[in-house]
Amino acid sequence: MLQYNTDGTYLRNGPGLWDLGDYGFRHLFDGYATLVRVSFRDGHAVGAHRQIESEAYKAARRHGKVCYREFSEVPKPDSFKSFVGQLASLLSGNSLTDNSNTGVVRLGDGRVLCLTETVKGSIVVDPDTLDTVSKFEYEDKLGGLIHSAHPIVTDTEFWTLIPDLIRPGYVVARMDAGSNERQFVGRVDCRGGPAPGWVHSFPVTENYVVVPEMPLRYCAANLLRAEPTPLYKFQWHLESGSYMHVMCKASGKIVASVEVPPFVTFHFINAYEEKDEEGRVTAIIADCCEHNADTSILDNLRLHNLRAFTGEDVLTDARVGRFRIPLDGSPFGELEAALDPEEHGRGMDMCSINPAHLGKEYRYAYACGARRPCNFPNTLTKIDLVEKTAKNWYEEGAVPSEPYFVARPGALEEDDGVAISMVSAKDGSGYALVLDAKTFKEIARAKFPYGLPYGLHCCWVPRDK
Ligand SMILES: CC1=C(/C=C/C(C)=C/C=C/C(C)=C/C=C/C=C(C)/C=C/C=O)C(C)(C)CCC1
Numbered sequence: 001m002l003q004y005n006t007d008g009t010y011l012r013n014g015p016g017l018w019d020l021g022d023y024g025f026r027h028l029f030d031g032y033a034t035l036v037r038v039s040f041r042d043g044h045a046v047g048a049h050r051q052i053e054s055e056a057y058k059a060a061r062r063h064g065k066v067c068y069r070e071f072s073e074v075p076k077p078d079s080f081k082s083f084v085g086q087l088a089s090l091l092s093g094n095s096l097t098d099n100s101n102t103g104v105v106r107l108g109d110g111r112v113l114c115l116t117e118t119v120k121g122s123i124v125v126d127p128d129t130l131d132t133v134s135k136f137e138y139e140d141k142l143g144g145l146i147h148s149a150h151p152i153v154t155d156t157e158f159w160t161l162i163p164d165l166i167r168p169g170y171v172v173a174r175m176d177a178g179s180n181e182r183q184f185v186g187r188v189d190c191r192g193g194p195a196p197g198w199v200h201s202f203p204v205t206e207n208y209v210v211v212p213e214m215p216l217r218y219c220a221a222n223l224l225r226a227e228p229t230p231l232y233k234f235q236w237h238l239e240s241g242s243y244m245h246v247m248c249k250a251s252g253k254i255v256a257s258v259e260v261p262p263f264v265t266f267h268f269i270n271a272y273e274e275k276d277e278e279g280r281v282t283a284i285i286a287d288c289c290e291h292n293a294d295t296s297i298l299d300n301l302r303l304h305n306l307r308a309f310t311g312e313d314v315l316t317d318a319r320v321g322r323f324r325i326p327l328d329g330s331p332f333g334e335l336e337a338a339l340d341p342e343e344h345g346r347g348m349d350m351c352s353i354n355p356a357h358l359g360k361e362y363r364y365a366y367a368c369g370a371r372r373p374c375n376f377p378n379t380l381t382k383i384d385l386v387e388k389t390a391k392n393w394y395e396e397g398a399v400p401s402e403p404y405f406v407a408r409p410g411a412l413e414e415d416d417g418v419a420i421s422m423v424s425a426k427d428g429s430g431y432a433l434v435l436d437a438k439t440f441k442e443i444a445r446a447k448f449p450y451g452l453p454y455g456l457h458c459c460w461v462p463r464d465k
């Protein structure tokens with residue numbers, strides 16, 4: 001029995017199936033999407049899980065092999081002729097996967113959408129039955145084969161970033177809730193390197209969209225390769241420089257474009273406008289889970305490494321990277337740790353915040369941290385960005401997923417609510433864990449009758465919506 005007074009459904013998406021008969025994927029991000037739901041009602045929790053019926057998943061089941069280009073694996077060409085065919089289908093996007101194994105969002109109109117980095121991998125699901133309902137197709141002419149896996153979604157709108165690999169840059173687009181038509185807002189041209197930097201996510205403030213350009217850039221040649229390269233579909237171009245661009249949401253104009261120290265991030269936490277005493281915006285503050293400009297995290301997340309913990313501390317260090325992007329025309333921005341990374345064991349990823357603070361000044365972030373030695377983030381951490389401290393939850397041998405913040409209905413304080421995570425216990429069993437977001441102490445746990453695979457991102461569907 002759960003003593004928890006918010007009714008609704010917690011959904012979590014992630015790559016949950018890595019084996020096809022005798023064949024096993026090698027990277028965490030390749031797995032076919034598994035959707036999990038935990039519905040809270042009158043103090044009770046009921047759970048379910050289901051595979052998302054993407055074309056890539058169905059074809060793999062049918063043929064017993066990889067049939068589309070996944071994060072690291074590609075279908076094996078049977079002959080040179082078929083390789084040429086694959087090349088053509090890559091350019092048209094036909095061979096790209098629609099395995100929507102990364103995020104799940106509830107749109108303003110109530111539709112629930114699972115997402116990955118390919119545009120075609122946007123799939124509408126039913127949050128109650130976990131049925132795969134339909135493809136989500138854009139009804140506009142913006143095109144693009146890939147996009148940021150994390151759009152910014154509110155009750156009224158949807159912001160997305162579309163990298164342009166032909167003319168290196170990014171298109172910023174917005175869409176009204178209830179619509180399938182993105183509107184072009186503006187374009188950012190890359191300042192360095194042969195291709196745009198990987199944009200798994202990006203932050204916004206009330207008035208601006210922040211476009212990161214990191215030196216880990218898409219690589220057309222690696223997209224074509226049959227075997228995974230050390231950086232998969234990407235390449236590290238330290239010489240290209242790293243930049244942060246700021247676009248005005250209303251006009252689409254770039255109001256700042258600064259060079260920053262090199263960085264590697266997948267997940268931005270939040271951003272807000274810094275103001276002076278007269279209320280003028282002087283800078284943009286943008287926070288992210290930053291991997292100390294080291295791409296080894298991608299290697300850390302190979303299944304071979306994740307399944308073989310030897311007791312050695314192999315998880316690379318990460319921090320809350322805080323960018324300060326001045327709006328006074330200065331050419332450089334700053335990047336520093338927002339708090340001492342030791343506070344969260346130098347592990348930092350899979351973050352959430354109180355959505356009421358999206359794009360605004362905020363104090364708390366929830367994420368996965370580390371208790372060392374470890375090969376994967378193994379704690380839940382609540383970051384206090386004002387006090388520069390962290391509260392940590394840890395259970396020996398357990399692997400928790402993203403702590404997802406859900407506000408208490410009627411909450412006035414930023415941390416009045418719960419953080420929900422799904423935990424794989426040391427013995428292989430699993431449970432949903434509900435932490436009081438204020439104290440970061442356990443309120444409840446609901447055991448599953450069986451263990452579930454690791455998963456990535458979450459959303460919350462309130463019961464009366
Ligand atoms: C399928 C294609 C691609 C796919 C890219 C995908 C599926 C990217 C997924 C990225 C994810 C899930 C990133 C999550 C990061 C989590 C971290 C760092 C957690 C750390 C824990 O400490 C492209 C690569 C876009 C190319 C086309 C084909």
Ligand SMILES: [Fe+2]
Nearest residue numbers: 102149200457
């Ligand atoms: Fe992500």
